[in-house]
Amino acid sequence: MKRPSSLTLVNLGLFLLLGAGIVHDSRAQSWGDFLKNAASDAARQAVGNNVRQAVTGAVDGAARGLAQPAAPVAQAPVQAAAPAGCPRRKGTPLPIGERPDGFEPAALWPEDTGCPVYSVSDLKFDKARAAKTAFREASKVPCSDCEGGYAFDAWGGRSLVKSGDYSREFPKLLVALEQGKSLGWKGERYDVRISATGAHPIGEMPCRQFHYTLHEKARLVAEYDGMYCEYTRPYIANPSWNEVV
Template structure:
């Protein structure tokens, strides 16, 4: 029984780093203790402990089973994005993801209220024209005039770089055919581990506010990209 006690003490004191070297010794000592144990139940207990220790030595990389998804959410393969809950100081609330189920890709994040406000902003900025598709042109797109180097017409990516270069409180302005637009940097708050920037757009007509919405840009590596870039989420 003294040797059994010694075995248990040694088992408890073994560090993870020494498992590989201690494994054979542990199994030999445990087997010897088991043979000398007088109680059958003690034999079973020691054998079970040794087997468990041996498995941890020979299979150190064994991972725990993945947690079940929340009720109503489908189980999917892959690594989920660590979003967490909205911090108390994060504003506006509409720029925080609305997802209640685990998300595996940045493009799956939903912002229905914020996107509805953006759609209303674009709709309010439409100006009738004769030589444009559909007979209307949104002055909300007037920011394109600020992009000097579109690099093959990629206005969105170039404008994103201009936006993230703004300090909080700084703005970019443009004049449309009827309405004037201004976008102001309002914050630099991350979503989970993902860097994000918040902006506020305002549409004016002769100094009178016509529409507004909040915008969000986040930096991540896309599916076909080799490095992280800024993407317009809203």
């Protein structure tokens, strides 16, 4: 139930006293002044209370607003601008970093182009790939029933895969080799040997390094260092081992 205000109680008391006829004429003026002053004081007090309540409420509300941290405003991710001379690409660059001291052979570390790398196909191994091409050309042998009239003994690894997809099964044979172990085959003219030399990642990508040799009997004809890395190729959900060099 709502309590009556001070002004209402004063007015009610005045009404009762006047109605009962107990106010004498000689003191009516002073008593009336007293009641008038009491009513005014009550009104001022009521107004003052209302003002204090309003001010207090405003201050409390402001304090609560300061105490509560503002909700963070969502911002769109900002993509760093490509260095001068580098193509603009979408996505996140691969975390390659610097070549670790223990990484061997050094030629299998990606060459620095000064541009961010977004996929394995962007990695540059110009020197290592040139050595691989020279190795293949050195293994060339005449062939009467093949296109161009020649074949490459360096491609004889298919003889090691007895069943299944060669592109999937041959990398499995290589990465299963322990360091220092090797496998190989005898071609039409040359013997090919692939030895596991280490397992050093490039950034966060697992990689295994191999040394390839080409012999004609006891003579070393050519050699190069190659590498397989495990990563996800486009349109393939699971990572797999793939030849990089």
